[in-house]
Amino acid sequence: MSGSSNIVAMKKVVQQLRFEANINRVKVSQAAAELQQFCIQNALQDPLLTGVSSSTNPFRTQKVCSFL
Amino acid sequence: MASQEESSQPSDTLTTLKTESETLKTKLEEERAKLHDVELHQVAEKIEALGQFVIKTRRTLKGHGNKVLCMDWCKDKRRIVSSSQDGKVIVWDAFTTNKEHAVTMPCTWVMACAYAPSGCAVACGGLDNKCSVYPLSLDKNENLAAKKKSVAMHTNYLSACCFTNSDMQILTSSGDGTCALWDVESGQMLQSFHGHAADVLCLDLAPSETGNTFVSGGCDKKACVWDMRTGQCIQSFETHESDINSVRYYPSGDAFASGSDDATCRLYDLRADREVAIYSKESIIFGASSVDFSFSGRLLFGGYNDYTINVWDVLKGTRMSILFGHENRVSTLRVSPDGTAFCSGSWDNTLRIWA
Numbered sequence: 142m143s144g145s146s147n148i149v150a151m152k153k154v155v156q157q158l159r160f161e162a163n164i165n166r167v168k169v170s171q172a173a174a175e176l177q178q179f180c181i182q183n184a185l186q187d188p189l190l191t192g193v194s195s196s197t198n199p200f201r202t203q204k205v206c207s208f209l
Numbered sequence: 210m211a212s213q214e215e216s217s218q219p220s221d222t223l224t225t226l227k228t229e230s231e232t233l234k235t236k237l238e239e240e241r242a243k244l245h246d247v248e249l250h251q252v253a254e255k256i257e258a259l260g261q262f263v264i265k266t267r268r269t270l271k272g273h274g275n276k277v278l279c280m281d282w283c284k285d286k287r288r289i290v291s292s293s294q295d296g297k298v299i300v301w302d303a304f305t306t307n308k309e310h311a312v313t314m315p316c317t318w319v320m321a322c323a324y325a326p327s328g329c330a331v332a333c334g335g336l337d338n339k340c341s342v343y344p345l346s347l348d349k350n351e352n353l354a355a356k357k358k359s360v361a362m363h364t365n366y367l368s369a370c371c372f373t374n375s376d377m378q379i380l381t382s383s384g385d386g387t388c389a390l391w392d393v394e395s396g397q398m399l400q401s402f403h404g405h406a407a408d409v410l411c412l413d414l415a416p417s418e419t420g421n422t423f424v425s426g427g428c429d430k431k432a433c434v435w436d437m438r439t440g441q442c443i444q445s446f447e448t449h450e451s452d453i454n455s456v457r458y459y460p461s462g463d464a465f466a467s468g469s470d471d472a473t474c475r476l477y478d479l480r481a482d483r484e485v486a487i488y489s490k491e492s493i494i495f496g497a498s499s500v501d502f503s504f505s506g507r508l509l510f511g512g513y514n515d516y517t518i519n520v521w522d523v524l525k526g527t528r529m530s531i532l533f534g535h536e537n538r539v540s541t542l543r544v545s546p547d548g549t550a551f552c553s554g555s556w557d558n559t560l561r562i563w564a
Contacts, residue, residue, distance in 0.1 A: 151226040157404070158233035161444060164482060168244045172463070172481035173252040176506070177524055179461040181256070183505035188549045189564070190507055192262045199287070199304055200267040200550045200564040 241483045249476070249485045253524035259507070264520070266534050267550065268562035270301050272308055277554035278335070279369075279541045283324045286546050290331045291560055292319035298333045300345065303552065303562050312343055312353045321369045325376040332360070332379055334367035340381050342393055361391045361398075368410045373437075374417055380437075382409040388425050390437060402435050404442040411455045416462045424465045426453030432467050432477065446477050448484045455499040455542075459523075460506045466523075468497030474511045476523065488521040490528060499541050504548025512539030512553050518563075534561055 184190055188198060275295035282289055288309070292298045296317045300310040316337035323332045325342075334340040340361035343353050361367070365384035372379055373390070378399065382388045388402040388409055407428035415422045421437040432453055434444040451470035458465045464478045464485070472493050476486040488509060495515035502509055508529065509521040518532040518539055537556035544551040550564035 148223055148226065151223060151230065155226055155230050155233065157442060158230055158237065160441075162233050162237045162240060164444065166240065166244050166482045167480045168246050169249070169478070169481045169483070169485060170247045170252065172478040173247065173249045173485060175480075176249070176459065176461070176464060176478065176485075177253055177256065179459075179463075180505050180507040180524060183460070184507060186548075187503050187505035187507065188547070189264065189503045189544070189551070190259070190262070190505055198549050198564055200562055 241481075244481060245483065249524060250526040253526075256524065258525070259522055259529060262530075264530065264532060264563050266561045267564045268303060268306050270303070270306055270560040270562070271558070272299055272301075273297060273558045273560075275558060276537075276556040277540060277558060277560055278318065278320050279322045279333075280543060280552055280554045280560060281322055281324045281331075282543055282545050282552065283328045284326055284546055285328055286549065288324070288328065289552055289560070290322050290324050290333075291541075291554055292322035292333050292335070293558070294318050298322055298331065298343070300331065301560070303550075310345055310353060312357075314341075318366070321367050321381075323370050323372055323379075325372050326374065327376050330376060332370050332372065334361070334370060334381075336366050338363045338366060338383070338385075340367050340370045340379060340391070342379070358393070358396075360393050360396050361389060362396075363387070363389070365408070368408065369412045371412060371414055373414060380412060380414060380423060382412045382425055384408040386427070388412060388423075388435065400437060400440045402433075402440055402442070404433055404435075404445070405429050405431060410452060413457050413465065415458055416460065418462060424456045424458065426456040426467055426469075428452045430469075432456055432465070434465075434479065444479065444482060446484060448475060449473070451496070454496065457501050460502055460504065466500045466502065466509055468500040468511055470496035472496055472513075474500050474509060474521065476509075486523070486526050488519075488526060488528070493519065498539060499543075499553075501542055501544045501551060503544060503551075510542055510544065510551055512542040512555075514538045516555070516557075518542065518553060532563065535559070 273293040280291040296314045298312045318336045320335040361381045363383035369382045390400040405427040409427040412425040426432045430449045432446045449469040455468040473489040478485045497511045499512040520530040535555040541554040554560045
């Protein structure tokens with residue numbers, strides 16, 4: 142009994158591998174160029190990258206305590 | 210047909226299948242290698258290096274009585290939900306550091322929590338093997354625990370949970386080795402995802418523009434990308450040398466990063482179907498527990514078990530900065546929805562907002 146369930150499990154593994162082996166892939170050079178392009182296009186809208194000033198970043202607003 | 214094969218020579222069929230599986234694995238590696246014409250950091254050599262930037266702790270959220278295990282941002286970019294080993298789930302206003310809600314779970318080690326897209330509910334779970342949803346009431350005196358709804362049931366601990374694009378569905382991952390998609394209203398399981406060979410520790414939903422997929426990572430060192438509608442594993446990646454603690458999609462949806470106990474973070478491109486970068490240094494020997502990208506995807510923040518947060522230049526592969534502050538392991542880290550800040554949670558019982 143355990144023999145046949147091992148076979149069922151292995152058949153699933155083989156099926157999955159066949160599926161994964163056959164997918165379409167692109168070259169790393171192309172994929173990398175697109176990742177880079179996305180970064181560049183969005184760089185100015187990235188507050189942690191550009192270092193948004195206190196006036197526009199709510200977390201950077203410093204509360205100043207003054208003794209009167 | 211099947212029964213004839215099994216009863217005649219079962220061991221031969223198993224051997225044939227094993228051989229075929231080895232052949233296919235080799236073929237998979239060969240196909241991937243054919244397209245490996247360049248490294249990501251080589252492509253990135255021509256772009257400008259990042260300048261110095263200052264990121265500091267801007268808020269410290271104190272209130273948990275024990276290790277913070279998980280946190281999530283509300284879409285309003287100011288509220289945060291966090292969960293702890295002490296069984297408490299707290300909703301904070303990160304601007305003021307005020308606690309807005311607190312729930313005591315019936316179990317300790319609440320390893321997962323998530324904010325609903327509407328901002329009106331939170332989901333959490335852990336050693337109770339369940340994922341429960343608590344609607345958040347505007348009435349501070351109302352007992353949130355009374356309105357609790359049990360949604361997901363696993364056969365081992367809940368490691369991560371996340372609402373899909375609405376309050377109506379939740380995706381969960383578990384120590385039982387599976388992930389599952391649930392309908393919140395009925396508690397019914399809509400789809401289950403089998404394929405990991407050990408505990409699944411983390412998951413992340415693809416950005417909505419890229420369709421119905423999610424990525425999961427586990428103790429089997431594998432990261433799997435799943436089709437949410439069919440339950441099928443579409444792609445899998447096995448290059449880490451230890452448990453994968455955290456996975457996060459690149460903002461475009463074309464890649465994802467992972468953080469692992471092998472002390473590295475890695476970037477996997479989905480269209481090239483391979484690992485395209487490793488973020489590591491000989492001096493970093495403790496596991497990475499959690500990772501997230503900045504808004505443009507240029508920076509990768511990694512929280513580590515050596516109490517630090519390392520900031521990596523995703524394209525060039527270099528470390529930009531080390532952030533000190535936590536007094537114990539960093540266990541969870543997420544960038545806010547508009548990228549203005551990120552929050553880290555730690556075994557030192559606090560959360561910190563960095564900007």
